[in-house]
Amino acid sequence: MSEHGSEATTAVKTLRRPGLVQKLIQLASFREFVLLLVIIAFTIIMTLVSPFFLTRLNIEAILLALSVEATIAVGMVILLISGGLDLSVGSTLAFVGVVTGLALTAGVSSLPSILVGLMAAVSVGLLNGVLVAKLKINPFITTLGTMITIRGLLLILAKGRAVLNLPKSFTVIGQGRLFGIQYPVFVLLIIVIGGDLLLRNSRFFRQSYYIGGNEKAARLSGINVDLVKIFNYCLVAVLAGAAGLMITARFGSSSLTVGTGIELRVITACIIGGASLSGGEGSVFGAFLGALFMGMLANALNLLGVDVYYQSFITGLILILAVVFDVLNERRKASRS
Secondary structure, X not given: OOHXXXXXXXXXXXXXXXXXXXXHHHHHOOHHHHHHHHHHHHHHHHHHHOOOOOXXXXXXXXXXXXXXXXXXXXXXXXXXXXXXXXXXXXXXXHHHXXXXXXXXXXXXXXXXXXXXXXXXXXXXXXXHHHHHHOOOOOHHHHHHXXXXXXXXXXXXXXXXXXXXXXXXXXXXXXXXXXXOEEHHHHHXXXXXXXXXXXXXXXXHHHHHHHHHHOHHHHHHOOOOHHHHHHHHHHHHHHHHHHXXXXXXXXXXXXXXXXXXXXXXXXXXXXXXXXXXXXXXXXXXXXXXXXXXXXXXXXXXXXXXXXXXXXXHHHHHHHHHHHHHHXXXXXXXXXXXX
16 A cells, blocks of 8 residues: 555544544533532532531541432432332331341340341332232332331331330441441442442343333343342342441431431432433442432531521422433433434
């Protein structure tokens, strides 16, 4: 090939190579990348506004709150991807805490008590999964009913009182430290990293995308749709139970009201992170970033002295905006196809 021909070939390749602007546009299409930029910008702004935002104590407070909500978000985003929804995670969180606390105060040692609590979570997930997958009951109605039922059951089991004075062999789970950092933060990292790897690489977990995208086609392709759905409901319940164990151990008592409203914050975090209420979309990393953003926002409002009632209003407003964005995004995709 001549020298001029070689130069022409190089020029064509250069023209075909995406420029910096095109690469940035491609990155901007990923919700996780945009959300990460928002979190960085928010951190810079809050650092300038409040000198306490990036202090060790405040960062630890954010991470401890995140260890509860982001743990549940890992299970919730997988469930949303498969087209499901669970409003009972807050009640499950409290249920596991109370069941474990009652077992501990009855003289049962820590490990068996924890297993009893997690089995209680599995029973909730199994109930939700069977009602939705086998009886074809709407997930919203099913889990709303479960949420109310479990809250009532808590009052019966604990007779309306918190379970106090839990042993140190159990509370160390939430209060112990490694390298100066409390254990729940490490548990969160393990769950998020493990969940993200499984959802990206595991054949079983990736079936949720096919089910959420087109359930009928998933059935015809040989996927055991009912099994995956039931598993996902059990998974989110177990992770809610794990969050309940961590928060119960951290405070050293089982509260009947803990977890109230957490389901809405978790769902908001998942949608902000790229999940869709229609199913078929989302990622564990995105849900984690969504939970991180929500946690940072709540912390910032506290630092700025915003009234707690306004905080609830802002959280609800963010949920509405996230849902509206999700609906508009779905319509845009439908018009392109």
